Amino acid sequence: MRILDAGCGSGRNLVYFLTQGYEVFGVDSDSNAVEQTRRLAEVLAPGLSGQVNFRLEAIEEMSFPDGFADFAISSAVLHFASGDDHFEAMLRATWRTLKPGGMLFCRLASSIGMENQVQQMAGRRYRLPDGSERYLVDEALLLRFTAELGGELADPLKTTVVQNQRSMTTWIMRKNVAG
Numbered sequence: 001m002r003i004l005d006a007g008c009g010s011g012r013n014l015v016y017f018l019t020q021g022y023e024v025f026g027v028d029s030d031s032n033a034v035e036q037t038r039r040l041a042e043v044l045a046p047g048l049s050g051q052v053n054f055r056l057e058a059i060e061e062m063s064f065p066d067g068f069a070d071f072a073i074s075s076a077v078l079h080f081a082s083g084d085d086h087f088e089a090m091l092r093a094t095w096r097t098l099k100p101g102g103m104l105f106c107r108l109a110s111s112i113g114m115e116n117q118v119q120q121m122a123g124r125r126y127r128l129p130d131g132s133e134r135y136l137v138d139e140a141l142l143l144r145f146t147a148e149l150g151g152e153l154a155d156p157l158k159t160t161v162v163q164n165q166r167s168m169t170t171w172i173m174r175k176n177v178a179g
Helices: 015-019 031-044 084-096 139-148
Strands: 002-006 023-028 054-056 069-075 098-109 119-122 125-127 133-135 151-153 158-162 166-175
Touching: 002 084, 015 031, 023 031, 031 054, 069 084, 084 098, 139 151, 139 166
Parallel strands: 002 023, 002 069, 023 054, 069 098
Antiparallel strands: 098 166, 119 125, 125 133, 151 166, 158 166
C-alpha cells in the first residue's frame, strides 16, 4: 500500500508504516519537520528516498498526482485552516491524491460536544476553552463534504471531548470507485 501523510510534521504518524515496509510519502510546509521526517525514514526504512518521498509543500499545492495513494492521513492538520476556502483547498487536494477505493483518515478539531464552550471569532474560526484558536467543523459540514467528494463514511464519526479544553473528531472516508 502507498501511504500519504498530508501534513506529516516530524513523522510521528508514520513510524508503524515505515517499519512495516509500506511505501510512505508526506508533505508539510515546515522545512524542519520535513527534514526530521526524512531522517526518521532513513533510520526506519533505509531503502526509502526521503528526498523524494517527503516534500516541502503546502497541502493545498501538493505535487503528488491524482489517484496516487491507497491511504491518506490528515491528523491534527485541517483545523489550522485560515478559513473555509483554505480548509476546502487542503481537503480537496488530499482527496485528489487518493485512488478510487482509497481511504482518508482525518482527525481534526470540531465543535461537536462543546458547542456552548467555544467562542466564534470569524466564520468557522473559534477560540477554544484551552485558549487556542482553530477552524472548527461540525457533523453537518463533514457529512456534506463526504457526499460532495463522492465518498462514504468508512466508520461513524467519533468525537473525543477533552474536558474544558477541546473536541477532536475522527472522520474516515472511503473514496467511491466512481468518485
